[in-house]
Amino acid sequence: MSMARFSPFELVLINSRSQVDTATLLLLAWVLVHRQHVSEGQRRRRLAQVTAQFRHGHELGPVMGIAHSQNLQAIQLAAEILRKECSPERSLSVIHQSIAVATDDGELSMANHYILRFLADLLNVTPTTLSTLFYELTGRPFSTPEDPSRHVYWEQHNPDYFTQKAREAAAEQQAREDAEEQARQKAQQREQKKQRKQQEKQRQQEEAQARQENTRQERARKQQRDEQQRRERARGEQAKHDQARRERAQGERRQWQRTSLPPDRTSRALAVLGLPPGASRSDVRIAYRRMAQLHHPDRFYTESEHKVALASARFQRIKNAYDYLMQTY
Structure with missing residues (x-):
């Protein structure tokens, strides 16, 4: 082919x-x-x-x-x-x-x-x-x-037809709305009767609840007064305890200061680190590391606040002594 x-x-x-x-x-x-x-x-x-x-x-x-x-x-x-x-x-x-x-x-x-x-x-x-x-x-x-087969085309080119359609649709809509309004009115009348009965019942319940609420409020006020008195007593006891603790801490701090300060500053610093007069710079470093590990406050975090405070004071004295000696030597 x-x-x-x-x-x-x-x-x-x-x-x-x-x-x-x-x-x-x-x-x-x-x-x-x-x-x-x-x-x-x-x-x-x-x-x-x-x-x-x-x-x-x-x-x-x-x-x-x-x-x-x-x-x-x-x-x-x-x-x-x-x-x-x-x-x-x-x-x-x-x-x-x-x-x-x-x-x-x-x-x-x-x-x-x-x-x-x-x-x-x-x-x-x-x-x-x-x-x-x-x-x-x-x-x-x-x-x-534009397409004559589409609805929008005839809306633009034959408005009279769609105006009539709009009137008919509006009349149908109005008839539906009238019927719905009548149904709503009947339903509203039934609902009003039901509400009057419920309101009477609710009024009685509210009166009973008001009496119960007054009783609860009076009981709550009494409990609040008792709780306030208990808190005031607890605050007084805590204040006394804090004052006694501060006084003990001050006494121990003064005792520590009296027993741990040699005559001159260099000797006092060496004494804080547990070193004799004439110790070398290397001895100062070694002694500081040993004393810092021994008296660091983190070692006493499980103890009382008083012991933690004393440990912090001792550690600060050790740090001050070390800083002074490293600047002097």
């Missing part, structure tokens, strides 16, 4: 590994040739990019040539292949790819506006789904031209 009997697109289909991919390729190319301000090289690169996973197995050049020639018979053949062979998932994928290649630069040409609607109708994709996909990809709504 002579190959001349086949059209260029039919020859491409014969050599294709996947006729569905080839048909999709032609329709995407059809969209690309209607892109404005795009060079031929950019169109071919974009087509190759978006169809990289296709299994057609042939060059893109012949398909782009068919798309440029606006061969409606080839486009119709590709559309019929997609209508018969595409699954719902593949149909959505084709629409997704078509929107992407039609709006790369953010602008949608008038021709591609109608091509997208044609493809959506061809693949049984609803206008709502098409608008949703378009908005998700571009961030802009998919504008809808």
